[in-house]
Amino acid sequence: MATLVHYAPALIALLAVVLIAVILLRPAIAAALGGKMLAFVALFLLPLLATAIGSASHVEGSKSTRFCLSCHVMEPYGKSLKVDDDSALPAAHYQNKRISRDEACFTCHTTYTLFGDVKAKIGGLRHVYVYYLGTIPKKIELYQPYQNRECLHCHGGARSYEGNETHAEVRQDILSGKTSCLECHDTIHDVEHVANAKMWNEEESK
């Protein structure tokens, strides 16, 4: 069933292809009322439906960790999720399943590139263009400073966060963005040292 749902957008597109092929081979059928209706379905409704569902499917697929790490330049970031270091924030979240491993990048970067608004999506397409046809910058940086809302959409309201005295002292500053969560929790993707870092062995820990 899951497989059928997965391939549903492609199957709708193929159904439209078959109906269009019928009209291309026998355009005379469009002269009758039934043929007109078939043409409307095949040349308008189904293609529109296939495009809409297909777009949603691809955007959903672009949330996957595999999608992000399929670019060579993101490899060190992928490796940084597996360093054997409790203080490394992304690694601790990934290894302890505080976030979905299948959507690890998206969970903490919800406004980034293809996941964000239209402007962000255009930026995401630009990334793909630069990756294949342009010059990749040596150091990759976020367009904007990391926003606290990315942390608070999970930690906000959580006992471990709300009950922490240090957090209580700066709660308003955290909410307003005056104080960044990363000022204290500052071990993020340490991509410069990841090549020599000790890695977590997922198989051994099972």
Added chain:
Amino acid sequence: MTPTGIEGSLARRLRLAGIFLLVGLLVQAATLAAPTTPPTFLLFALLGVPLVLVGIVIYLISIVTHR
């Protein structure tokens, strides 16, 4: 009227729309059958979608202008 039962110009436009849609939908289906990666996403967004939209527009124009 042509032997097909519909006017030649309408048949031509329908055929043209059909070809755009056919190619566009095949591109879309191919990218959807494979796992989403940046190249498949780009192919879908920059080739599949525009071809389908052009086909739809040609079809709509053909039925609106047809008497």
